[in-house]
């Protein structure tokens with residue numbers, strides 16, 4: 001367009017406006033402009049070109065995507081943890097050029113040693129592909145692409161996710177990879193049990209993993225723990241038997257009795273023996289009501305242990321129709337804040353336990369210290385089929401606890417044998433202690449008797465960290481025969497059914513490496529504990 005033409009057009013437009021002519025005249029002027037026509041042509045051609053380009057790209061993407069299957073995993077879901085552990089162990093991870101170090105446990109906790117400390121002193125560091133980095137690798141002849149990403153969630157909480165694409169994959173392939181990842185996670189978890197709890201949205205979430213507790217470490221009167229385990233095993237094997245007879249396939253165990261007598265420990269141990277995960281149902285959780293409890297119970301997996309601890313406490317106000325409990329002042333009971341406490345009612349709980357929505361195949365374990373406070377409907381067979389009483393420690397339990405406490409671990413024992421000469425040399429350095437605490441074996445005895453490790457009780461007054469650590473390391477020997485004698489002495493000193501196993505364990509922990517001292521001080525400890533008990537009772541009597 002030449003400049004004369006443009007100025008003529010502009011003059012025309014100006015005069016048109018000046019003369020207030022119609023819009024049609026204005027449009028005809030604009031459209032008759034050659035510049036505008038050129039611009040319009042360019043716009044149309046460009047538009048068609050862009051539309052073709054986008055269609056072609058979309059078609060290409062669709063064709064390309066049809067060869068891939070893509071799965072998203074979100075943080076907080078078990079499958080995310082499985083995939084992260086699997087990827088962190090996959091050889092392809094080594095090829096990533098952009099990596100991130102992470103100490104996240106992905107639901108795994110280091111195994112504990114016999115003192116309850118994590119076996120590794122530091123948290124395990126895993127190397128993962130960095131965020132937004134596309135890691136591509138071959139796995140079992142399949143080409144896989146993985147992208148980790150992080151997005152801002154609510155309350156500045158970032159949500160991580162994992163996007164996995166498999167070339168030429170199908171849902172079956174995804175399922176296979178997921179199972180492989182779960183097996184890898186299980187293997188890494190090792191001898192541990194998984195503990196789940198409900199989150200604020202009432203979904204089950206992995207809370208932690210716990211080392212399996214050997215059944216042998218639970219000391220109850222003869223045959224009790226074996227009977228519970230056998231009953232649970234028999235139940236898990238009897239699905240058909242139950243369905244043939246139309247009996248709901250559920251079993252409830254009510255463990256009741258003295259605090260610190262091993263109820264929770266037995267459940268943990270049985271979960272390990274049966275290889276079942278534990279789902280903790282906290283009835284006193286704020287905001288829990290009948291509906292959410294029902295939802296939680298119906299969402300339990302088919303085979304698991306559902307655990308309700310202190311079932312009486314959650315319903316102190318509402319559950320028992322028999323309150324007040326004998327010997328208790330009703331007015332002294334704390335009144336729960338209705339906003340903060342659970343709103344579960346007794347009928348809500350009963351329905352959740354055996355209503356139509358109740359999960360089949362689960363083992364329910366409930367614990368209480370106040371058996372009599374529980375409503376009969378809750379205790380009845382069908383809801384709680386097996387009732388196990390836990391009492392204060394019997395003489396048998398006292399002896400077993402002492403023996404187990406000072407028996408060596410198999411590893412320590414063999415290491416001890418291989419280094420017996422070194423140890424004998426150490427013993428020689430502390431002759432005074434050896435003579436004053438005459439139960440310890442001599443090097444000569446060490447050769448003839450079956451020996452166990454017991455660190456030396458020297459420098460007992462010195463409680464500095466260095467001294468404690470030195471004491472832990474310095475081992476001397478005690479013969480099994482001498483241990484038997486100490487067991488007997490200890491049994492004699494502890495009165496029957498007066499102390500809980502937890503209390504006795506606490507006492508022995510004060511003398512962790514000193515069995516002789518534990519026996520020597522036991523009588524005094526019993527006296528002191530009894531006196532404390534009396535003094536606690538007397539103000540109560542005065543108040544009455």
Ligand SMILES: Nc1ncnc2c1ncn2[C@@H]1O[C@H](COP(=O)(O)OP(=O)(O)OP(=O)(O)O)[C@@H](O)[C@H]1O
Pocket residue numbers: 217218219220258259260261262263264265266367368369390501502503505
């Ligand atoms: N019978 C037992 N055998 C071995 N250890 C025991 C036994 N009873 C208690 N303990 C020890 O005492 C501690 C507390 O035990 P646990 O929590 O199992 O008791 P509990 O009966 O569930 O107590 P509570 O009723 O107060 O919840 C644990 O460390 C456990 O090792």
